[in-house]
Amino acid sequence: MSPNIVYDANGLPRIRLTEPNGSSAEVLLYGGQVVSWKNERREELLFMGSKAIWKPPKAIRGGIPVCFPQFGNLGSLEQHGFARNKMWSLDSDPSPLPPAKNQSSVDLILKSTEEDLKTWPRSFELRLRISLSAGKLILIPRVRNTDNKPLSFMFALRNYLSVSDISEVRVEGLETLDYFDNLMRRERFTEQADAITFDGEIDRVYLTSPAKIAIIDHEKKRTVVLRKDGMPDSGVWNPWDKKAKALPDLRDEDYKTMLCVDSAAIENSIVLKPFEEWTGYQELSTVSSSYCSGQLDPRKVVQGIH
Incomplete structure (x- = not known):
């Protein structure tokens, strides 16, 4: 069944996915970009710059x-590459x-164009x-090399x-890992804290991170669990106050x-032989967390015991 495409106030084609529990x-x-994910209580789980x-x-x-x-x-391209600035298409194959047998999935595709080949000569x-299901949002990216020479790229969601x-x-699951600190000229450090907490700007790439990471929000009593495969690294970023003021598409308090x-593959680029394909996997899910009162041990979330 073809997904329902509507045009938003900015004239951008938008696909809405729903599932029976209300999420x-x-x-x-444009960009193949998820711009909203709401739980069954209609609470927005993703941030959009105001x-x-x-x-x-x-x-x-x-x-x-x-x-x-x-x-x-x-690299030599624009910040984070060009995929987020291109119009994608529905993928019929x-x-x-x-x-996908249900309406809560959509398949998108972006192919190299003549314009892309001028700046990045790879096909x-x-x-x-x-895919959307109760309490879960799954993204499965795949890259196919349609060229007769090797293809090397970085990738991140x-x-x-x-x-x-x-x-x-x-954030739990990144302790003891090595990371590149982009605020320190990409110097390599080892994480010393038992969990990552935030009191200033952070811009890091954690290397060879585990398949599960828990983001625990004490005030909302909610934990977001990130599961990933094929993307061994994890970026962590918050601009804090000074950088937020300098970014035109963020409000000062955002x-x-x-x-x-x-979820990312950054330290080591993915290399595909001619006509080879790479597949990644990311699953975001939420756990109703009473962690503040000690009822949920976040380590159990990370280890999948919960």
Whole structure:
């Protein structure tokens, strides 16, 4: 069944996914970007910049942008690559994935164009399946090398999560890992804290991170669990007050209610032989957390015991 496409106030084609328990997601063809994910209580789980610019060719601040074929400024292309600034299409042939039998999935595709080949002379197909179920949002990205020479790229799903107050949030699962600190000229450090907490700007890439990471929001009594495969690294970013003031698509106070925790392949680029395909996987889910009163041990969430 073809997804229902509506045009929003900015004229951008938008697909709305719903499921019987009442949760919903909205996906733009522009950037292949998820811009809303609401739980069954209609609470928004993703952060969108209140001054986000919804007009091509600007990237839209918030939701889940796709960073491809580079992350950040680690290459010759624009920040985070060009996939988030392009108009994607509905994918009529998502094989070899099994067909999506429900309306809560959409398959998108981005193919290299003549224009792309001028700035990045590689031929590719980037596919993305977005699936919604009760309490879960799953993204399955796939990149196929359609060239007769090897294809090397970085990839990230940048998850802008909505939080009650950044100073009340902790991230578990990244302790003891090495990370590159982008605020310190990408120097490499080892995380010493038992959990990541926030009291200032952070811009790091944690290396070889586990398949599960827990983002615990004390005030909302909610934990977002990020599960991933094929994307060994994790970006963590919050601009804090000074940087937020300098960004035109954020309000001064926006940094307090957002946190980016990414699924990524950054340290080691993914390399595909001619006509080879890479598949990643990301699942975001929520656990109703009474962690403040000690009823939920976040380590159990990370280890999958809960």
